Amino acid sequence: MGKRVLKTKLCDMLGIEYPILSAGMGPTLIGEKTGAPVELVVAVSEAGGLGVLGGSAYTVDELQQAIREIKRQTDKPYGVDLLLPKYLDLKGGIGGADATELPLSEVLKTIPQAHQEWIHKIKQEMQLPDVEIMIRRNTTTMFPKESIQVCIDERVPLFCAGLGNPGFMVKDAHAAGMKVLGITGNAKNAKRMADSGVDLLVAQGHEGGGHTGRIGTMVLLPAAIDAAHPVPVLAAGGIGDGRGLAAALAMGCAGVWVGTRFLATDEGGALDINKQKIVQSTDEGTRVSTSYTGKTLRASYNQFHDLWENSRLEPLPFPTQVLISSALLASFIEANKTDFVGGLAGQVSGIIKEIKPAARVLAEMVEEAADIITRKLPESVVVK
Ligand SMILES: Cc1cc2nc3c(=O)[nH]c(=O)nc-3n(C[C@H](O)[C@H](O)[C@H](O)COP(=O)(O)O)c2cc1C
Incomplete structure (x- = not known):
């Protein structure tokens, strides 16, 4: 059989073949680089979707190098996902404003005594x-x-903000020929971001991996x-095969943003144990x-959840x-306490x-969704 055609207006907007984006994913713990590295971005973009780099733990220089590496390996469109928290001041304090790296053991001395004692006890x-x-x-x-400026200088086709409203940068991004995507977990925030001028929105339901809201994908x-x-x-949130893609399109979505399914691939950036x-x-x-980051976050269940609780x-x-x-987590991994x-x-x-x-994940997703949409609803469904 020839290659399937499955297009939405998203494909025209972004210049891609299929309306499938691999999600921007950062690392699981300090010391890891990213869940969505250059290899995954290139694989997804080359396969006809759009790969999004998870850039939150890179340095600004590393971000630029990674973007240039993507451009070296593919001429297809791609994206970069960064976190834009409203307020984050970790630059001063211990080690002085110029310190670029600090040992975790030193920084742990600055957290409340009760938390330090608990870590020690465990x-x-x-x-x-x-x-x-x-x-x-x-x-x-x-x-x-500085990171946004790198994306603008490199004319990244799609800028994605994993946290925070990127509305403030839309004008500059558009002037550089870029598109801007925001991510939301509820309708109120969807409206706020849409009003601020973003080109695209991801609505992530409670099912999703990583930071997540309270509303299920079906309702959201x-x-x-x-x-x-x-x-x-x-x-x-919860899309892992062609059934999910078909359902999202049937509900009126322009495409899908898929995290966990692309993390569990050869190119996904997670540790093997997490895959x-x-x-x-x-x-x-x-x-x-809230045990991982202080915000509600979905992770594979493990006994660290219970310890913390x-x-x-x-x-x-x-x-x-x-x-x-x-x-x-670093000590558990070292001690092989999986x-x-x-x-x-x-x-x-x-x-x-x-x-x-x-590439196989993407091809199978397209194939299955195309089948469902064109002819293969379950026999029990009667439509006249
Ligand atoms: C390992 C991992 C790391 C993530 N890190 C980020 C991130 O840095 N920025 C972001 O916008 N979303 C992040 N997310 C959320 C994803 O972008 C995406 O919204 C989510 O994975 C979708 O749900 P799914 O996992 O059911 O596909 C992460 C998700 C995972 C699984």
Whole structure:
């Protein structure tokens, strides 16, 4: 059979063949680089979708190098996802304003005593090794202005803001021929972002991996589409095969933004142990918790979730809680205590059974969705 055609207005807007974007994904813990590296971006864009680089933990220089590497490997459109938190001041304080990297053990001395004591207690009780990791204070997340400028200078075709409203940069981005995408978890925010001038919106439901809101994808999509009209909406949260893609298009979405399914590919940037957790997971295999970053975040269920819950401690505000989760997760990994390890992942893990090349994930998704839309609704569905 020849190649399938499956197009929406999103394809014309972005110059792509299929309305499928691989989501921008950052790392699971301090010390990792990204869940969506250059390899994944190139694979998805070359296969006819649009790959989005997860740039939140890169330095500004690394971001530029990664963008240039993408451009070296493909002439297809691609995107870059950064976090634009409203307020993040980690630049001063310990180590002085100029320090670019600090040992985690030093920074942990600045968190509340009760939290320090808890980490110490867990490490003693479980006889965990000390693992030193370096905290970077010169990442794109801490230098949003400079990072956005790199994207504009490099004329990145699609800029995606994983956190915060990117409306303020739309004018400059458009002047450079770029498009801007915002991400929302509710209808109110969808309207706010649409009004601020973004070109595209991702509506991510509660099912999704990583930071997530309270509203399920099935309810969020029509609400966000209505609120954002006429800005096109992409569906996210729980999409892992052609059935999900077909459903999103049937609901009126212009395309899909797919995280966990593309993370669990040969090119996905997760640690092997985290990819295996996804493949072994059932539909009940993830948890939402503030234990990782201080904001509600969905990850593969593991005993760190229980340890934290039993601690009865208040999570530290985003992103400081990452110091605690990273300190322990790194020690669990080093000690091979895999029951206590789990990366960011969505409920869709339950239908992911195999790690395979990203291009195959995309081709199968297109094939299955095209079949459903053209002729293969289940026989039990009667339509006249
Ligand atoms: C490992 C991982 C890391 C993520 N990091 C980011 C990020 O840095 N920026 C962002 O916009 N979204 C991030 N997300 C959310 C995804 O962009 C996407 O919205 C979500 O994965 C969609 O749901 P799904 O996992 O069910 O496909 C992350 C998701 C995962 C699984």
